[in-house]
Amino acid sequence: MICDRIGRGKCCAEADLTFLSNMGDLLNEMEDPKDALEGILKNLCGFLKAFVGMITLHDRLSGMLMTSVSYGLTAEEKMKAIYQTGEGIIGRVAATRKPAIISDISKDSVFLNRTGIVSTERPMAFLCVPVINKNELVGTLSIHKVNDRGMDFSYEEKILTIIGSLIGKHISVRRRHIEELEELRRENQLLQSQSIEKPFRPDNMVGNSALMRELYGLVKRVAPTNSTVIIRGESGVGKELIAEAIHKASSRIKKPFVRVNCSALPENLIESELFGYEKGAFTGAERQHSGRFELADGGTIFLDEIADIPFSVQVKLLRILQQRQFERIGGTHTIQTDVRIVTATNRNLEEMLQNNTFREDLYYRIHVFPIYVPALRERRADITILTDHFIQKINKQNQTNVKRITSGALDMLMMYSWPGNVRELENVIERAMILTTDDVIHSYNLPPSLQTGVSSDTVKVGRLDLVLGKVERQMIMDTLIANRGNVAKSAFQLGISERVMGLRIKRYNINVLNYKHLSKL
Structure with a gap:
């Protein structure tokens, strides 16, 4: 028996699962990533009766594998454990x-024994x-242990592979x-050295990523003009x-800013x-x-969800865009209006053109200056600053005193795909702030859709093959959540073929449709 062989008495898959669960909690809750990896390695070596353990990290620039943390090695021995990719057993792996x-x-x-075992x-x-x-490739995970009577190490290999998967995701995030922070730091130093003017950033927006700074630049350029703008995203x-x-950065700032949600107005009233x-x-x-265009005279009118405007009304809207003129319903007097028109949509207007549900001439009239807003998953560097902003905002709104978010919970926010974007992030933070009991947001305060199998305690006890099956099922479900039910993308991320992915989905009775509508949650 495997359990007898490794000296743990009777075979107990519950102990294996408890160990894996504890390792997941250790990664999520420890503030210092190096301390977390050292704790993982120490516990792993104790669990597998190993004398020495090492975690090497791959440097993408040099190709070197540097020993990040070790167990059972002196500092001098650890410094010697450096390998080129392809060199020795570690390099070959x-x-x-x-x-x-x-x-x-x-x-x-082939074994180099640089640590002098x-x-x-x-x-x-x-x-x-x-x-x-x-x-x-993130790196490697390795152990040394005594080989008694020609032991079979398939069990140890499985445990190492599972732990490697856990720390791989943790280290990558x-x-x-860190790389994004370094990039921001380098850019900041460059800007300071060039002594240029402070970059423009609207006071009602949060984000310092490169994509958002590019967007701020577009807002700055178009705001002083009277050009029609369409915001897509x-x-x-x-x-x-x-x-x-755009309105606040323009010369119309002291005039009205009128919002119109076109999808919220019934067709017979719009x-x-x-x-x-x-x-x-x-x-x-x-x-x-008086209509909205008349009320917005001299200022800006924002037509949100413009794709939902009925085809019959689009003709009149086209006239306003061309001549800034219209008549009230039942009236004969032509009203001239001086209004800046900004529109927005999340619909595919090009597809609507092909289906003849959106006028082509109107399409080109509103597409004078398009601005594409990146999704939150495309600017993950902003998640930290957005989280801090929402904590401050909701503290003031709900009169609470939440102080911070743990690194484990922040890692979960960084790994999630955010189909609902910034609005969903704000809702998640508000929910977590309501649930916390110690003024700190923990990983278990986050919704189940963000949690892994370990952090949400959804993996149950069973034989080792059943335990590994549940881990595999949870990994598939986590990946489907991240990709909103896209099987092809999920298979690619897991490193398996679509055929194998389909077989696993069938085996574990996973309903993919449940993950295709996460943006509605």
């Missing part, structure tokens, strides 16, 4: 991305697995966050904030709301009513 098991290091010519009377085995995240990215920023009506124009029109 990194190059091939396949595990390696050496049953006796003294008899293997001393041979004992019993053979010393070496196990090494690649640490990979989304097909990107940390590394990406997914739902929840903050298109109305951009329209408001024309009268936009253009107004005369007294007696229809039953119930007991007095003259």
Whole structure:
């Protein structure tokens, strides 16, 4: 029995699952990533009865594998454990991305033994697995342990592979966050050295990523003009904030900013709301009513969800865009208006043109200056600053005193795909602030859709094959959540074919349709 062989008494898959769960919690809750990895390695070596353990990290520029943390090695021995990709067993594992098991290091010519592991009377085995995240090499995870009576190390290999998967995702998120911070720091230093003017940023918007700075530049350039602007992007990215920023940065700032949600107005009322009506124009029109265009005279009108305007009304809207003229319903007097028109949509207007549900001439009239707003998953560097902003905002709004968010919870926010974008992030933070009991947002305060199998405690006890099956099922579900039910993308991220992905989905009875509508949650 495996459990008897590794000295843990009777076979107990519950202990295996508890160990994996504890390792996941350790990664999520520890503030210092190096402390977390050292704790993981120490516990792993104790669990597998290993004398030495190492985690190497791959430097993408030099190709070197540097030992980040170790167990059972002195500082001097650790410094010697540096490998080129393809060099020695560790380098070969990194190059091939396949595990390696050496049953006796003294008899293997490829094993370099740079750390000077001393041979004992019993053979010393070496196990090494690649640490990979989304097909990107992160590094390697390896252990040394005594080989008693020609042991089978398939169990240790499985445990190492699972732990490698956990730390691979953790390290990748940390590394990406650090690289983005370094990029921002370098750019900041460059700007300071060039002594240029402070970059423009609207006071109603939050974000310092390169994509957002580019967007701020577009707002700055177009705001002083009278050109028509269309803001395009997914739902929840903050298109109305951009329209408001354009108005505030223009010469019309002291004039009205009129918002119109075209999808919220019934088809039989939208024309009268936009253009107004005369007294007696229809039953119930007991007095003259000024429309939104008339109210916005001298200022800016923001037509949100312009794709939802009925085809019949689009003709009148085209006239305003061309001549800035219109008549109230039931009226004959032509009204001249001086208004800046900003529109927005999350719909595919090009597809609507092909289906003849949106006028081609109107399309080109509103597309004078398009601004594309990036989705939150495309600017993950802004998640931290947005989270801090929402904590301050909701503290003031709800009179709470939440102080911070743990690194584990922040990692979960960084890994999620955010189909609902910034609006969804704000809702998630507000929910977590309501649930916390110690004025700190923890990973378990976040919704289940953001949580892994370990952090949400959804993996149950069973035999080892069942435990591994549940881990595999949870990984598939997490990836489907991240890709909103896209099976092809999920298969690619997991490093398997679509056929194998389909078989796993069928085996674990996963309903993919449940993940295609996450943006509605």
